[in-house]
Amino acid sequence: MRIDIEDLRVAYAGRTVVSGARLVAADGEITGLVGPNGSGKSTLLRTVYRHLRPVAGRVLLAGTDIRELAPARAARHVAALPQERGSDFELTVREVVAMGRTPYKRAFAGDDATDRELVERALRDVGMATAADRRFTALSGGERQRVLLARAFAQNPDVLVLDEPTNHLDVRHQVELLALLRTRRRTTLVSLHDLNAAASVCDRLHVLHAGTVVASGPPREVITPELLAEVFGVRAAVLEHPLTGDPLIAFDHTSPADGDAPPPVTGTHAVGVPRTG
Template sequence: MTPPPATTAPRAGDLRTEGLSYEVAGRALVDAVDLSAAPGETVGVVGPNGSGKTTLLRCVYGTLHPTAGRALLDGDDLHALSAKARARRLATVPQDGQAAFELTVRQVVAMGRSPHKRFWEADTAADEDLVTAALARVGVADLADRVFPSLSGGERQRALVARALVQEPTLVVLDEPTNHLDIRYQLEILSFVRGLGTTNLLALHDLNLAAYYCDRLYVLDAGRVVASGTPEKVLTAELLATVYGVTAEVDVHPKTGAPTVVYLPPPAS
């Protein structure tokens, strides 16, 4: 999917970063990143460890404030919004859903309604219906009364996606949503995210998953964008050698039509 040109009027879920940077002690962890995700598009951020993926996402969803540049959602500077106003429009699914507090799955998912409510305002029947529908949609309705920390990794991630759903956002930011999950849950989570209808920004390690589930990719290296475009354009043997330092073959899968990366072992010394 091609993002709209810069002259197109912003629409619901239109994300852009302009020269976004984040520095610590004079070192740029994110360096002048320009990125876009059109309404309904799923955009992946990939790159080796330490390339700045998580820092970039944190600058977008608000836990870090950029030292330069800005992140815009439908033309509004996300960092100029209050945390509550931002949470009405943007939901986050973190890397690891572990939690020490003893809340049930239903209570965790219901927390997604808090941006739309006054402090200590009780849930309405409409809120409860949204929570019930979200639990069913992600396939964890039967776990609603379980204590959240008792869930498996895949179950926790699905519950956190349900929490994001009840926020009713236009943008969902997911930081390594398949981290530590077995392949079944990886496929389920990413398939579900693709079907949400929201704009989705994901950081991913697995390039084959990124190639199959993302409309476009941004490749980060040392905090800078070194390539962007469709998976077919971006994932080349040359780029993998340069950015990841690996030898690989990239072919088109005969059934999915997506690029498939096969890593080759280094030559024997």
């Protein structure tokens, strides 16, 4: 299911945070949002999963303004993993994951066979099946992260909206999660701080800077030394990964680009055809 964001402007506390953003997450693609802290990534994602209402513009879900959908119907299509993650659930891991089935239930309805199957599959997918009966509050940060991701998977949505899903995960679980996203092939809109991870897992990238989309396209076309210097203020070379062939960013950790903060960026790079590998 395709997501189109048209001329989106979002503001709060009297300040415009996202300005005129236009981007697409095509059906079945993994679409990444990257940019410096404060560039508007989380704000944009909160608008997609209806936590924030835009001042102007629209978020279209398969051509329909998502604000026109009833909350339960929208939740059947879009599942979110926000950065504001609850940590005080006095529930078992299985019960937290089962919350993802709520949009499909009538009031006070219990779990049926489909619910149980989806919950167990989600737990296996994130490597938490053996912890199903543990208390959520007893888990580490990384374990909680995987449980909340399982809750989104159990929702069985058409679209996944993930805000920094690899936070708190060790390297092994980061790799497993990103591989799982590629295997599932759901339309996925994900923000990532790790540019190498974004270049590896995403079919398409949108680069945000100061609330504006300044570059869009396949990672190989978007990630260049010039863009890294202008947007992120770092010196880097972009190489070919020896194992996967994806872009590999080698950062110069001895000095920033030009020794200063990145200058404002204007214009938008041409949108290319998304990669299929």
